[in-house]
Amino acid sequence: MYLNCHSFFSLRYGTISIELLIETAIALNVKTLALTDINTTSGAFDFVKLCQKNDIKPVVGVEFRNDDELLYVCIAKNVNGFSEINAFASTYKLTEKQFPSKTPEFENVIVMYPLSRKSEVSANNLIGVSISDVSQLWKYQHDLSKFVLLQPVTFLNKQGFNCHRLLRAIDKNCLLSKLQKTAEAKETELFYSPEFLKSTLSDFPTIIQNTNAILEQCDFEFDFHPIKNRQVFTTSKEDDLQLLKKIAYDGVIYRYGKHDKLARERVEKELKIIAELNFGAYFLITWDIIKYARSRGYFHVGRGSGANSIVAYCIGITDVDPISLDLYFERFINPHRTSPPDFDVDFSWDERDEIIDYVFKRYGSQYVCLLATYVTFRERSAFRELGKVFGLPKSEIDELANPRSQIDISKLGEWGHLIVKYGKLIEDFPNYLSIHAGGILISEIPLSYYTALNPMPKGFPICEFDMYVAEDIGFAKFDVLSQRGLGHIKEAVDIVFKNQRINVDIHAIQAFKDDPKIKAQVKAHETMGCFYIESPAMRQLIWKLRCEDYITLVAASSIIRPGVASSGMMKAYIERHHDPSKAFYIHPKMKDLLQETYGVMVYQEDVIKVAHHFAGLTLAESDVLRRAMSGKYRSRAEFQKIVDKFFLNCKEFGYDDVAKEVWRQIESFSGYSFSKAHSASYAVESYQSLYLKTYFPLEFMVAVINNFGGFYRTEFYIHEARRCGAIIEAPDINQSNYLTRIEGNTIWLGWVHIKSLEKKVIEWILKQREQSLFTSFDDFCRKVPAGLEQITLLIRVGSFRNLGYQKKELLWEAHAKQNTKRVFTISNDLFELEDVHYEFPVLKSSRIEDAYDELEILGFTLQNPFSLLYNPPKVFFRASDLSLFIGKQVAILGYLVTLKPTRTKKGERMFFGYFTDIFGEFFDTVHFPKSCEKFPFKGSGIYHIKGKVMEEFSHCSIQVTWMEKLPILADPRME
Incomplete structure (x- = not known):
């Protein structure tokens, strides 16, 4: 009798979770239930799965509406009907058109119209009535053969109704008092008992009979177990495996040479498992995507647990050697994994969309979509x-x-x-549909069998469920992600060739790892701009570890996790790294499991090993634990069962005394953890950045500046380029391009850095320069149709300085020309007017005025900020000398680079600061709560800092006891 239930996936309308809906059905002894959310099937598979688990027959469908107008309710007779509903919905969603007033002729779908629309539809259509319609039924009692009970279920009680009204007001963006009645459900849309519904319609038993007959027609049988991905890449699974085998063994020769027996044996073992688990096509499709990217000259990084696979390494998906790193394939694919595996493949931020477009065209828009995620309240x-x-x-x-x-x-x-x-x-109610960071689904059959599709701004359709539902259904997603680091690397390689005519082999990873200059660069933590290892915290960790090799950098990428630091295990790892004799194993078994990491759990694999070999959990349970620690498991109840079993097993094994400490270390992974393969993949990209930073620092920093999105503001990358020997030039009318460029050791800032400079003006400048350089200010004004405001920006930033002009002189001339243009606007089209020249007194701008112009227009000054101080203190230390004053008080001037807020164990606010001194060297500060309260930060600028020099693992920082922000010279134009 329940043909029209809404869950909270009826966004900002429904109030009942899928779990609560099923619990209520069980309590009321309901054996058949239909979920018909408004304009979506998002909750369908969670609903079906829970119904099957609780011996309830599931029926799925959609309630179609245009805004607040109820059009009809469609329910699927079977999976084909579900596909018809989704295909119908997609047609209108993707074109962003309203749904039609009547449905097309479906083959496997039952359509019910509300009683209010009876006069609009034919006599053959089913008419749905609710209990609020009972008083009108006497008018139709002579023929109720097409009438069914369409009682909406939207809330469970009065509180639920109030909640519904609040959600509707949020949806309408109006005050609750202004919410229209037509925008909200009737107060009677409750989950009534079957007995109540039968009693209410006791005078119309035909309606109940019709309703039950409709439900009996529906049989939504769905098998969650088979893989739903595209099954073959070539023409058959056999051909797929032959192709995969060929390119894998070709790759063995390329990666390991012709005679590496161990590598060949591991490839053979992996190929066997891949065949058994039917993942041949998955590997080949990923390989195909990367092959296309390479054909376009694009770089990629294959990361995540997929880097555990030697087959992935040999066919070029990853650049991580799983043998040298002792990575095991079963972390990626094994019969006990609780979720399908997936490759994470990063592309440059400005190339990813083209890769996605290729996937849609190559595998068909009917079969490909982006994965969704729900943003919740x-x-x-x-x-x-x-x-x-x-x-x-x-x-x-x-x-x-x-x-x-x-x-x-x-x-x-x-x-x-x-x-x-x-x-x-x-x-936790879903609020709106959004896009998963990079997940793509490629289906064997049309996606309409699983979901309707929704449009997104870039034009790629997305499904209506998230990664958890995708996994439940049987999809292994393809993660096509983007990042700025690859953009840095690719552009740097291109710039090196243009500036120095040198072809860089950026894939010579082993050579990079062995290079003594790169080792020295890492050890000195000169890593600004380098992917993943440039933040103050990471640079500090690298220094403390005295990191100079790939393996240590891999570990550093994982132990920097917040949980490890707060649990004290980061400090323990560093101590043991410097003195392996201090390695401590909480139990003898741990030595076999954690010897490589000195008894500290560093990687996700460590959690799996400890859970399985120490606590006796199955591999499947250990994988659930691993996923939960990564924030990728949603069943709290299932997770708690595993936690309980962990402690119970430990007690039975006699580990009760150490179980809590082991669990505490496992908990440090919560919400943020890496697999070793993932860390290793990131470290490969870090080494590519390090190579470029070491041998081509200026070109590399230009690439970092042009790709934006790094840890630091552009100002500090410019500062770093200057430290590396660059001459920095402000935007110039004849030299600058849209982005920053380099010529020799001179870096010309791009037009993109000028705030409020219109793109059309930039395009005009570059277009005119293709013909010839600008010879004068008059020449520029003739060729570029820019308004006074735009010209003023160019003048104030100094764009005409190399044509021999003073800024103030040009500002006067620009205003004069603007007035002249107003006078001759009409006649200018008819007569060739001579340039009007004005004589102005020599008006030079001061260094301070230039600095203020740069601050306003670029957001930073190209001058040394310390030179702008008003009455600077005379005595100060330099950052490079701090190690000489450990335990002593120092005073230093620092230009604020970045701040990291955090909280003490008591919940009090504190900060870690990162500054440059007057010589351009970086230093760290620690601001404990009392210092923060007494000497707060007052925005960016230069601070006079006093404090005690503290040292940990040879890294010095200043524990701040006093601080004040220093004033800079005033803009003389404002006096």
Whole structure:
């Protein structure tokens, strides 16, 4: 009798989770249930899976609406009907058109129209009625053969109804008091018992009979176990395996030479498992995607657990040698994994879309889509939305929504109590559909059998479920991701060739690892701009480890995790790295498991090994544990069972005394952890960056500047380029391009760095320069149709300096020309007017004025910021000398680079600072809570800092005891 249930996937409408819907059905002894969310099938597979688990017959469909207008409800008779519904929905969603007032003729779909639309449809159409329609049924009692019970289920009680109304107000972006009745459900849309529904329609038993007959027609049988990915790459699975075998063994020769028996044996073993688990096509499709990228000259990084595979290494998906790193294939694919494996492949941020477009064209738009994710209401974001709905002042909303504020329930007024109450109620409700970071699904059969498709801004359709549902269904996703680091590398290689005519082999990874100059570069933590190893925390860790080799860098990529640092295991690892005799194993078994990492769990593989070999969990259970620690497992109940079994097994094995400490170390992985293969893949890219930074530092820094998105602001990459010997030039009318460029050792900043400079003006400048360089300001004004505001920006940043002009002189002339243009606008088309020349007094701008212009227009000054100080202190230390004053008080001037906020164990706020001194050298500061409170940061600028020099593993930092921000010279134009 339940043909029209809504879950919370009816976005900002439904109030019932799939789990709660099933629990209620069980409590009411309901044996057949239909989920028909509004315009979506997002919850369908979670619903089907839970129904099957609880012996409830699932029926799936969609309630179609245009805005608030209910059009019809469609339910699928079978999987083919589900495909028809999804295909129909996709047609209108992808073109962003409204749904038609009537459906097409379906073969396997039952369509029901609301009673309000009975006069609009033919006599053969089914008409759905709710209990609120009962009073009207007497008009149709002579023929109820097409009538069924279409009682919506939207909430479970009065509180649910209130929650629904709040969600509708959020959706409409209006005050609750202004919510229209037509925008909300009727208060009767409850999950009534079967007995109540039968009693209500006791005078119309035909309707109940019709409804049951409809439900009996439906049989949605879905098998979650088979792989749903495209099954073959060539024409058959046999041919796939032959092709994979050929390119894998060809790759063995390329990677290891002709006579490496161990490599060939491992390839053979992996190929056997790949064949058994039917993953041949998955490997070949990934290989095909990368082959296309290479044909276009694009770089990639294959990472994640896929780098455990020697086959992946041999066919060029990854650049990580699993033999030399002792990586085991079973971490990637094994029969006990609780989820399908997937390759993570990174491409440059500006090339990824082309790769995705290739996948859609190569494998067919009917079979390919991007994976979705749902953005849910979080507690504080829910508070903000509800605050707006209740009409609270912005200041009160900001206070409630601030994640740092402590909410005192006792001090909240009536509205505040309601916001907190309903905010917690809607927490984790899906709010809107978004795109997964890089997941792509490639299906064997049309995707309509699983989902409707939705449009996204870049034109690639996305499905209606997330990665967890995709895994449940049987999809192994392809992760096609993007990052800026590869953009740095590729552009740097291109710039090196243009600037020095040198062809760089960026894939000579082993040579990079063995290079003494690169080793010295790493050891000196000169890594600014280098992928993944440039942050202050990472540079500090590299220094503490005295890292100079690939293996140590791989470990550093993982032990920098916040959990490891806070648990004290990072410090323990560093100590043991410097003195292996200090390695400590909490139990004798751990020595066999963690000898490589001195008894510290560093990688996800360590968690699996400890859980399986130490705590006796199965490989499948260990994998669940690993996924949960990575934040990729959603069943809390299942996870808790495994936790309980972990401690129970440890007790039975006699490890009860150490179990808690082992578990504490495992917990440090929570939310952020790497597989060893993933860390190794990142380290390969780090070494490529290091090579370029070591041998071609200027070209490399230009590439970093042009690709943006690094850890630091552009200003500091420019500073680093200057440290490496570059001459930095502001944008120049005859030299600069859209992006920054280098000529010899001179770096010309690009037009892109000028705030508010219009793209069309840049295009005009570059277009005119293709013909000839600008010879004068008049020449520029004739050729480039730029307004006074745009010309003023160019003048103030000094773009005409190399034509012999003073900025102030040009500003006067620009204003004069602008006035002249206004006078001669009409006649200028008819007469050739001579240039009007004006004589102006010599007006030179000062260094301080130039600095202020640069700060305003570029966002930073190209001058030494310390030279702008007003009355700077006379005595200060330099960063390179801090090691001479360990334990002593020092005073130093520092230009703030970046801040990292954190909290102490007591929850108090503190900071780690990163500065450059007057000589351009970097140093670290620590600001404990009392120092923060007494001497707070006041934005970017130069600070006079006093504190005690602290040392840990030869790395010095200043524990700040006093600090003040120093004033800079005033702009003389403002005096």
